Amino acid sequence: MKPVKTIGCDEALKHLLEYLDQELxxxxxxxxxxxxxxxxxxxxxxxxxxxLKNRLRDAGRESSGESFEERIKTLLRRF
Ligand SMILES: [Zn+2]
Structure with a gap:
């Protein structure tokens, strides 16, 4: 197996959301x-x-009135 290329925090964080979504x-x-x-x-x-993703998913199940962006803003304000 080839050694994994070492990446920095900047690059890891840049791809973090895609990583969690299994999109990389x-x-x-x-x-x-x-x-x-x-x-x-x-x-x-x-x-x-x-x-955060889990909470967004749960929030999505509970309310459909708000848009996805509105729910993110609401959650981010809480943190
Ligand atoms: Zn790091």
Missing amino acids: GAAKHREVEHHIEVCRSCFSRTEFEQR
């Missing part, structure tokens, strides 16, 4: 995953984003 290609997914494993700060950030 396999190579990029592994790079981000590897970075999260070795970087405590990005690991915390990933957990935070994952929780």
Whole structure:
């Protein structure tokens, strides 16, 4: 197996949302995953984003009146 290219926090965070959505290609997914494993700060950030995503998903089930963007703004204000 080829060693995973080491990426910085900037690049990991840039791709974080796609990573959580499983939208990255396999190579990029592994790079981000590897970075999260070795970087405590990005690991915390990933957990935070994952929780945010879960809350958005739950919020989506509960209310359909607000647009997706409105729900994100509401949630971001709370944090
Ligand atoms: Zn990092």
